[in-house]
Amino acid sequence: PRGTDRTDAARDHLWMHFTRHSTYEDGGRVPIMVRGEGCRVWDADGREYLDGLAGLFVVQAGHGRRELAETAARQAAELAYFPIWSYAHPSAIDLAERLAHHTPGDLNRVFFTTGGGEAVESAWKLAKQYFKLTGKPTKHKVISRQVAYHGTPQGALAITGVPDLRVPYEPLVPGAFKVPNTNAYRAPEHVAGDLKAFGRWAADQVEQAILAEGPDSVAAVFVEPVQNAGGCFPPPPGYFERLRQICDRHDVLLVSDEVICAFGRIGNMFACESFGYVPDIITCAKGMTSGYSPIGAMIASDRLFEPFRSGATSFLHGYTFGGHPVSAAVAMANLDIFEREGLNEHVREQSPVFRATLEKLLDLPIVGDVRGEGFFFGIELVKDKATKETFTAEESERLLRGFLSKALLDAGLYCRADDRGDPVVQLSPPLVAGPAEFDEIEQILRGVLTEAWVRI
Ligand code: PLP
Structure with a gap:
């Protein structure tokens, strides 16, 4: 079934993601x-x-964009693949250095993945291992927001707050708890219409969850700068400032899931910059290459890398295609476009x-x-x-x-x-x-x- 009409083949053989295939059995065209x-x-x-x-x-x-396609072809011809498991290649090194240059604070350590869900997964695993290595072994739980989407691997799915996506795969990874999101349109009555009060309330929900679960058991809070699922919820004024303080108070890592919001979506390379906070970890993917080749990253602070830099242990985690040379080279060319075209x-x-x-x-x-x-x-x-x-x-x-x-x-x-x-x-x-x-x-x-x- 070649030629331009592959409709039958798509219906009969392609397993489309998140797709109700009966639509196409009933005569719908893909x-x-x-x-x-x-x-x-x-x-x-x-x-x-x-x-x-x-x-x-x-x-x-x-x-x-021809230049992104040509960059991919050039890199594939030169070195199509090599792992970054105890080895490195120039495009992964250059991209890590360049991303670190754009991140705020001391988020200087870039762990490459192939997409966003893997970056989220990596962040939870890092948080757990970091606390084990630094004398707080009971800290392993994570808090995230209702209806937020953080990916489909089972750890990321546990962090995800969309009930319909979770139920078929229960029991999920234990230890993930949800708090209200920043949907100002449907704010609780006592803070409705007052964005600052709403922001305080929403951040305080996180603190209450930390206290309810026990600060000694909570490792990280995962939030998007602007939450996508549920319908685009920007942070109310003061929300992130307060959330940062709460996380610091209880030694809980703040993970900024920027899989959507990084790379210009909010007008800066990283969206935490748009809202004036410095997280402990940034997760990103999607826009890094403008889609010309897949890649994602978990970017961690120097503090989180320290036990791995100086200790005898390693982060026992990785992906065959993490930091793929072609994707990393394309990401560099993509960032060139960002700079050249503003x-x-x-x-x-x-x-x-x-x-x-x-x-x-x-x-x-x-x-x-x-x-x-x-x-x-x-x-x-x-x-x-x-x-x-x-x-x-x-x-x-x-x-x-x-x-x-x-x-x-x-x-x-x-x-x-x-x-x-x-x-x-x-x-x-x-x-x-x-x-x-x-x-x-x-x-x-x-x-x-x-x-x-x-x-x-
Ligand atoms: N985190 C957020 C905020 C996302 O929006 C997504 C995907 O839409 C993911 C994680 C998962 O990314 P991926 O589909 O690349 O695994």
């Missing part, structure tokens, strides 16, 4: 993307789409324009909230704006899977309509997008959401 350029992608039938999600929060520098500056400058454009949608009855930072926004859909009443599970299913996902694509916009929390449309275009793309996104959403309101 969208097959074949080409990209800038903010656009084309499918096998030649239809053009605006990429409103940068693939999957990945393609920061845009599609079709992508972070562009995001900081254009973010208010993007926000203002999306906020026009607030005049629609179905749009309850528009929120986000940088080039990363969520639009929450509601049944009743005045009361913020959300849709029932059945309505949400009809709205998102039954209508929105397909209707948006049919209208030429690739993005995500998601209901891991309340229903949201997620937007995170390539960082080269500008006002023309923002307007197009707004217009397509306006048309499709207007129709959705009539149908629901």
Whole structure:
């Protein structure tokens, strides 16, 4: 089944991730993307789409960058593969040095993985071993936030707070506990409308969890700078400052999971810089190569590396493809593009324009909230704006899977309509997008959401 139409083969042989395959058994066609350029992608039938999600929060520098493809080819020809298990190669060394240059504080030690979930997994294992080596062997538990997504390996899944993703795989790794996230739109009544009070309350929830579990047993807190799952929750003012203090008070490591937020998504190389805090560990992946080759990293502070630098032991952890030469070389070329084209500056400058454009949608009855930072926004859909009443599970299913996902694509916009929390449309275009793309996104959403309101 070659040629341009691989629909049958996709249905019969490809196991698509997080995909309800019955959709395709029932006659649905698998969208097959074949080409990209800038903010656009084309499918096998030649239809053009605006990429409103940068693939999957990945393609920061845009599609079709020849220099990234050529860098990959050059590196593969020179040294396609060598492990970084007691050996090294130039691109991994150069990339580690360059990332350390961009991180805040003393986060100078880069442990490469092949993706985000592995980075999260690595961070939990490091936290456990670090405390064992430094005389606090009972510290092993982790705290994370409700509805947050941190990946699918079983450790990362235990940290993940999306109930639907967890239940089929229980029992999960023990020792992972959840606290409320920073969904200001649905803040508890006593702090609603006061962002600072909400931020204090949300950070204090972490401290209460540490105290409830016992500070001697808690190793780390995992948080995204802006939480994606649930619909884009930026931190309220003061949240991270307070969280940092709480972590310091109880000797709990603060892990900034920047798998989505790093590499310009919030307008800086690392998003902790955008919100003014220094974590103990950063996990990152997705945008590091703009998707031209897979790689991830766990970046740890000097303090965490110290027992491994000076002691007789090693971090007993690694991946065959961690720090792959091709990916590391592509990441360097990707960072060159960031610097040459000022992508972070562009995001900081254009973010208010993007926000203002999306906020026009607030005049629609179905749009309850528009929120986000940088080039990363969520639009929450509601049944009743005045009361913020959300849709029932059945309505949400009809709205998102039954209508929105397909209707948006049919209208030429690739993005995500998601209901891991309340229903949201997620937007995170390539960082080269500008006002023309923002307007197009707004217009397509306006048309499709207007129709959705009539149908629901
Ligand atoms: N952490 C966060 C915040 C993520 O958004 C993701 C993926 O979306 C992951 C971890 C897992 O990354 P990966 O899919 O590369 O394993």
